Amino acid sequence: MTTPATRQTTQQKVATKAALELLFSADISFEQKRREIANYINPDKYIQHSPGLADGLETLLELVRTFDRDCPGYSIEVKRVFADGNHTVAHCHYRFGADDPLGKAIVEIFRFEDGRMVEHWDVIQDVPATAVNSNGMF
Structure with missing residues (x-):
């Protein structure tokens, strides 16, 4: 049996993946991203803990x-x-174009209120060309 808490958790996981894929896909126009992102992120309350970004959805959209x-x-x-x-x-593998073939391992952390993201933290690490172990980062 599915509980309300389980449904909420599942919806949040789906929203997290959808928002990240919407924002950080080179195949989706910026105009479409701007139109659709408020389905996932509260435009009136978006607290940012990433040290290079100011609070607010507009700052995130400018980065995108x-x-x-x-x-x-x-x-x-x-x-x-x-x-x-x-x-x-969300544990993610970002690649920033041809000049970044290995990319970055990024952990995105979001807090939700009323079904939308209202707060964000991240942890960013370069994917190295070589590693001491053979386990990979993902």
Whole structure:
């Protein structure tokens, strides 16, 4: 039997993956991203903990516009999403175009209110060309 908490957690996981894939896909126009992102992120309340970004959805959209312009062919692959209460954690592999073939391992953390993201943290690490182990980062 599915409980309301389980449904909420599942919806948050789906919303996290959908929002990341919407924003960080080079195949989707910026105009479409701008139109659709408010389905996932609260435009009136978006608290940012990433040190290079100010609070607010507009700052995030400007970052996305920069990627669209300066990083042709950039991509994201959401490897897994976890949820706990009103938080989700996404483990992602970002590649920022031809100049970044290995990409970055990024953990995105979101807090939800009323079904939309209202707060964000991230942890970013370069994917190395070589590693001491053979396990891979993903």
